[in-house]
Amino acid sequence: MTALMSLTLGCENPEPTRALCQALGVADRVSAAHSDEPTTGFRGFSLSLVAPSRGHVDALLQVALDGGASVLQPASTSFWGYGAIVASPDGAIWKFASSSKKDTGEAVPEFDNLVVLLGVDDVKASKRFYISQGMHAGRSFGGKYAELGGTDGGLTLAVYPRKTAAKEVGADPAGSGSHRVVLGSDGPAFTDPDGFVWEPAGMTSER
Structure with a gap:
């Protein structure tokens, strides 16, 4: 089975993002x-750190802010739980979230997943494509949501309709140009129907 193992964010200045990833x-x-590939608007993806409790979310948020991230949506409680959304120095969107609305244990910057x-434009078509690349269907x-691939690399891959993905992070779905991200797998290189580039993990080149 093919699995998502790593992720490389494209940045005009990579160092602040590298430091933030280390801190998180x-x-x-x-x-x-x-x-320096041209890109405008929503880049078509986001990263979510799923945490055990709201205290962990707050701790992760503080680490991100200390690392130069900017708040897109402040931490708040909703019917599904507790979370916050930020943009890292390179512009990638990160969400810190917990299904628990209560603090449990020490509030440290840790996460479960x-x-x-x-x-994507078509969830069902994306699912079929990824299965054809050897990914496991979760x-x-x-047509609303699908998980694909294993989690051997500590990563979960999910696909939403583009408008839903943008709405979830409070972004306008409009955007064009490069996604500025390369996904690394334990399989061969390919590009999916929505233009997301995949390369063998550990072999992503600067782009």
């Missing part, structure tokens, strides 16, 4: 490389 504890899975969420809700 994801540098073993998320890296940064130079990119890192989810890479891609906004949870799926028709």
